[in-house]
Amino acid sequence: PNKHSYNVKYSHLFPLKRLLKCPSCSRYLTAGFSRGRHGKKYPYYQCPTKGCSYKPVRSDYAEYLFLEYLKYFEMDKDFINDLFEGAREYLSAKQQDNKNIVAYEGKKDLKKELASTLAGQRGFEPIKYKTLKSVSKP
CATH class of the missing domain: 1.20.5 (Single alpha-helices involved in coiled-coils or other helix-helix interfaces)
Incomplete structure (x- = not known):
């Protein structure tokens, strides 16, 4: 039971926000952008814990893995x-x-x-x- 309530904003760019947890510290992954060398933005999911060893993951890869995981639950x-x-x-x-x-x-x-x-x-x-x-x- 958290004492704090957080204002979570959902975006079509990050549909898995508040669904993915960090495998290292179990906190929800946050969503954000990282800039490439030429200024292009790349969407990522990352752990909010400072010093956590979990590396940020690109959103398209995370969504691909999530869809693959959901295939295990398909019914005949x-x-x-x-x-x-x-x-x-x-x-x-x-x-x-x-x-x-x-x-x-x-x-x-x-x-x-x-x-x-x-x-x-x-x-x-x-x-x-x-x-x-x-x-x-x-």
Whole structure:
């Protein structure tokens, strides 16, 4: 937990800023430019720690290595299709369960209404009818 908050500015020139850490001291690499002999600017990632042995790395090389690393995490198309098919089946089963629950609740309400109607036709109060019905069962 850092006590300081830093205002990090992101740039399209340095998309890996705050993602790359120094392998020597584990601090985030900063991004900046280095000038060549003829005044041309070259983008680099470098360690902010003074005296750190880690050498600055050109941004295009760092981005190339990062993309190569990401290739290890690519998923097979068949795996993705199987994953989505499994999710569809699971959601379909859940939907069916929900429909069954709603239908069951509807049947319970219908039975209560029917019992109340029958009790009213026979001159019983619904509670007495329910009690009478449960007593008359074998």
